[in-house]
Amino acid sequence: MNLKFVLGSTMLVASLFAAAPRAQAESVMLGQTEVRAIRAPERGLSMAQVEKRFGAPEAKLAPAGGDTPRHPTINRWKYNGFTVYFERNIVIHSVRDGA
Template sequence: MNLKFVLGSTLLVAGLFAATPAVHAEDLVLGQTTVRAVKTPDRGLTMSQVEKRFGAPDAKLPPAGGDTPLHPTINRWKYDGFTVYFERNIVLHSVRDGA
């Protein structure tokens, strides 16, 4: 291959990516249903950080696991619209209700 062709193609692709605007959706429309974006805790936050930012949960569900070091305790907190899953006291995932 020609070096000029490779460099030109690379610059063209890089230019296309640079010209693409960043996209952030607040609402997702699926047919006649609109799904609202729900802000949820990010992975890695502690329980105290989640409670500070999102307030007290609606419910703290019974912990699961914790029977061996390979099965750490999983805690679940229910909020209006989502559930937060913790490994010990660190956020693993936040899942929107109905997802």
């Protein structure tokens, strides 16, 4: 095979995957266990945005860090099914309970 054909074919396949609509699963089967996707805050939201969209948290855990500029304050909010981690007041991660 010549190099132009291989590169052209690779580019065609890559463009087809890029143009395909993305699917989001509501649940996934792992063996006999069904794992349900949960709706959780995405990275970059502010505390005010999270509280507006998801309501008040069940618990606001004690902040950690904040002792130096290199160690910013990390806040954690517990919701039913997940915990949201904030750096200062911006979401950096949402973790499903038991993950």
